[in-house]
Amino acid sequence: MSIALDTAVPLDAKAAAAEARYAQATQLQLTWWRFRKHRLALISLFVIVLFYAVAIFADFLATTDPHATDARRSFIPPQGIHLFDDSGFNPHVYGLRGVRNPRTFQMVYTPDPTRKLPVRMFVHGHSYNLFGFIETDIHLFGVEGGRPGESIFLLGTDQLGRDLFSRMMVATRVSLVIGLCGVTLSLFLGVLLGGISGLYGGWVDLVIQRIIEVLRSVPTIPLWMGLAAALPRTWSVIQVYFAITLIISLIGWTDLARVVRGRFLALREEDFVVAAELSGASQGRIIFRHMLPSFTSHIIAATSLALPAMIISETSLSFLGLGLRPPAVSWGILLQDAQNIQVLAGAPWLLLPAVPVTLVILAFNFLGDGLRDAADPYG
Amino acid sequence: MVIYLLRRLGLALITCVFISIFTFIIIRLPPGDFVDAYIANLAASGSSVSADQAEAMRRDYGLDRPVVVQYGIWMGRVLNGDFGVSMVWRRPVTEVIGDRLWLTMAVSVSALFLTWMIALPIGIYSAMRQYSIGDYIFTTLGFMGLAIPNFLLALILMYVGFRYLGLNVGGLFSAEYAQADWSLGRAWDLMKHLPLPAAVLAMAGTAQLIRIMRANLLDELRKPYVVTARAKGLTEMRAVLKYPVRAALNPFASSLAYLFPYLVSGSIIVSLVLGLPTVGPLLLQALVAQDMFLAGAIVLLLGVMTVIGTLISDMLLMWIDPRIRLEGR
Numbered sequence: 112m113s114i115a116l117d118t119a120v121p122l123d124a125k126a127a128a129a130e131a132r133y134a135q136a137t138q139l140q141l142t143w144w145r146f147r148k149h150r151l152a153l154i155s156l157f158v159i160v161l162f163y164a165v166a167i168f169a170d171f172l173a174t175t176d177p178h179a180t181d182a183r184r185s186f187i188p189p190q191g192i193h194l195f196d197d198s199g200f201n202p203h204v205y206g207l208r209g210v211r212n213p214r215t216f217q218m219v220y221t222p223d224p225t226r227k228l229p230v231r232m233f234v235h236g237h238s239y240n241l242f243g244f245i246e247t248d249i250h251l252f253g254v255e256g257g258r259p260g261e262s263i264f265l266l267g268t269d270q271l272g273r274d275l276f277s278r279m280m281v282a283t284r285v286s287l288v289i290g291l292c293g294v295t296l297s298l299f300l301g302v303l304l305g306g307i308s309g310l311y312g313g314w315v316d317l318v319i320q321r322i323i324e325v326l327r328s329v330p331t332i333p334l335w336m337g338l339a340a341a342l343p344r345t346w347s348v349i350q351v352y353f354a355i356t357l358i359i360s361l362i363g364w365t366d367l368a369r370v371v372r373g374r375f376l377a378l379r380e381e382d383f384v385v386a387a388e389l390s391g392a393s394q395g396r397i398i399f400r401h402m403l404p405s406f407t408s409h410i411i412a413a414t415s416l417a418l419p420a421m422i423i424s425e426t427s428l429s430f431l432g433l434g435l436r437p438p439a440v441s442w443g444i445l446l447q448d449a450q451n452i453q454v455l456a457g458a459p460w461l462l463l464p465a466v467p468v469t470l471v472i473l474a475f476n477f478l479g480d481g482l483r484d485a486a487d488p489y490g
Numbered sequence: 491m492v493i494y495l496l497r498r499l500g501l502a503l504i505t506c507v508f509i510s511i512f513t514f515i516i517i518r519l520p521p522g523d524f525v526d527a528y529i530a531n532l533a534a535s536g537s538s539v540s541a542d543q544a545e546a547m548r549r550d551y552g553l554d555r556p557v558v559v560q561y562g563i564w565m566g567r568v569l570n571g572d573f574g575v576s577m578v579w580r581r582p583v584t585e586v587i588g589d590r591l592w593l594t595m596a597v598s599v600s601a602l603f604l605t606w607m608i609a610l611p612i613g614i615y616s617a618m619r620q621y622s623i624g625d626y627i628f629t630t631l632g633f634m635g636l637a638i639p640n641f642l643l644a645l646i647l648m649y650v651g652f653r654y655l656g657l658n659v660g661g662l663f664s665a666e667y668a669q670a671d672w673s674l675g676r677a678w679d680l681m682k683h684l685p686l687p688a689a690v691l692a693m694a695g696t697a698q699l700i701r702i703m704r705a706n707l708l709d710e711l712r713k714p715y716v717v718t719a720r721a722k723g724l725t726e727m728r729a730v731l732k733y734p735v736r737a738a739l740n741p742f743a744s745s746l747a748y749l750f751p752y753l754v755s756g757s758i759i760v761s762l763v764l765g766l767p768t769v770g771p772l773l774l775q776a777l778v779a780q781d782m783f784l785a786g787a788i789v790l791l792l793g794v795m796t797v798i799g800t801l802i803s804d805m806l807l808m809w810i811d812p813r814i815r816l817e818g819r
Contacts, residue, residue, distance in 0.1 A: 321504065324505075328796065329509060329751060330754040332756070333755065336774070337513075337516035337785060337786075341519030430641060452648050459649065465645070469638050469642070476633065477633075
């Protein structure tokens with residue numbers, strides 16, 4: 112019978128099918144459909160995935176050892192790749208001849224068109240550990256057959272002759288991972304304290320709310336600076352890394368706690384929670400089986416809005432010289448080189464690490480906005 | 491209203507106590523105590539201190555007593571206006587800070603006013619002309635302001651000013667007034683230099699407030715009373731400005747209170763880039779040199795000033811929003 116109906120009014124059936132699909136869709140599907148409509152958020156998601164891909168394959172993408180210093184190649188300007196030569200397609204960069212300016216003692220580099228360094232894919236370079244355990248020396252691209260010290264400097268070099276492009280790749284990993292660690296810690300604190308606050312109410316709620324208000328009315332950067340400066344100088348890079356993450360997330364949890372508390376307060380009165388209570392479900396079951404799934408999307412949205420703040424915090428602290436310390440490489444540490452206006456006037460490419468910082472913050476903001484809109488698929 | 495005021499005052503006090511404890515922790519965090527650092531500092535310049543003298547100094551500063559007592563002693567000194575001696579500068583901390591604290595506040599407060607002055611009209615415009623070209627331009631600019639950390643913006647401005655205009659855009663005073671005593675000329679000089687750092691600081695906050703104002707006003711504009719006002723023949727200007735804007739102003743004003751700590755915070759790092767004579771560069775120097783009394787005093791004073799500023803904006807909110815004024819009646 113249904114077949115007959117279908118052939119009789121195909122249009123209506125199609126609409127009905129769509130409606131049925133809508134009615135039967137899980138919350139996750141609905142959220143995804145809603146999210147897909149937000150064009151900017153979708154692009155941002157793509158950008159962020161790209162950034163994390165860079166973070167994972169940082170060493171593979173780096174063309175030169177990011178820590179290798181060489182006084183003879185300090186402040187080389189960004190180099191362009193020449194795609195064609197007389198023999199057709201043959202990507203190459205010119206070798207550089209550095210001459211010291213007799214008046215300023217600055218190195219001045221002139222490209223040497225007679226020395227072509229071919230740029231190839233999957234070349235052998237400095238060795239590194241892919242994913243931390245596979246030892247290899249293959250890189251996505253690089254020059255073949257250069258003399259030691261010769262390489263491709265896509266974005267130029269810094270004062271110590273380190274390749275900015277390679278350093279930016281590695282910095283992406285450090286900055287993004289520190290943001291992720293910080294947000295995970297804030298998430299834990301925020302969900303725990305916000306949940307307790309919203310669930311139990313009463314004086315516990317009052318105390319936690321006051322703590323949040325106090326934390327929010329304190330100027331954070333001076334406090335961070337104080338804490339970060341007090342870290343012992345003898346600590347290793349890893350120890351400082353974790354300490355900084357901890358310091359940053361100490362403030363970051365308050366926003367997440369407010370979101371979680373708000374959702375708990377709203378959901379506590381919902382019929383399905385009362386129904387679960389009346390049918391004798393334990394408190395743990397009510398929280399984790401019934402309440403939590405209905406606001407995970409809100410938590411995800413709040414998290415992606417909290418991430419850019421974390422990244423800015425780390426960048427600011429490292430920029431001041433109080434965050435991560437060299438030899439660690441992060442966006443903030445790279446920007447530290449650009450702090451001096453005289454240096455910057457001579458080597459403006461040192462300001463380039465500002466681009467990924469801005470891009471990733473923008474992307475996380477759009478993504479968070481899109482997720483927040485999609486978090487209420489029935490709204 | 492009295493209850494609201496008292497609650498706010500109480501909260502401000504708790505916050506101040508929290509900040510003081512925090513400051514105390516920061517002062518005590520580096521290994522060794524103040525006397526150790528002082529002796530090391532003296533030894534570096536050639537003179538030495540005997541063990542007896544060191545012991546006497548410890549007793550004098552109460553460093554042999556339990557931590558809580560030490561905190562009490564320290565608080566007592568602070569409340570009397572004695573913040574200790576800066577080890578690097580060898581002068582009382584209050585003297586070193588001088589009017590840098592007031593300049594910090596001047597920069598932050600002018601940034602706050604600028605935020606208001608820019609965000610309010612643009613927010614109203616964006617809501618009234620939703621999806622117009624102007625709205626899109628302002629929204630895009632707003633997002634850029636949100637995404638570029640303010641120290642980066644300061645860096646870029648410095649570079650552009652230096653490279654293309656050939657001038658140094660940093661500082662708060664011209665060279666001839668930098669060391670001078672306060673005078674009308676110096677104050678006017680300050681006024682001329684303030685807008686740039688204030689604008690840099692205000693960027694992110696403005697972007698946020700435009701979004702809040704736009705969203706709030708859009709919610710209000712869809713309400714039936716606005717339709718009624720229009721139906722009765724009020725001009726568009728009057729129909730929007732008279733009631734919807736006032737209703738939309740409340741969340742706007744309350745977000746202002748949260749903005750102030752954020753601005754003070756940002757002023758520290760922007761000052762460093764632009765070379766402003768605020769407490770920012772001093773704090774960094776003190777922290778790097780582990781001059782903990784100076785650093786502690788700056789953190790404490792900044793924190794307390796921020797709390798006072800927030801309290802003032804809370805009172806402003808009370809003045810704007812009658813619902814809070816009538817609370818508890």
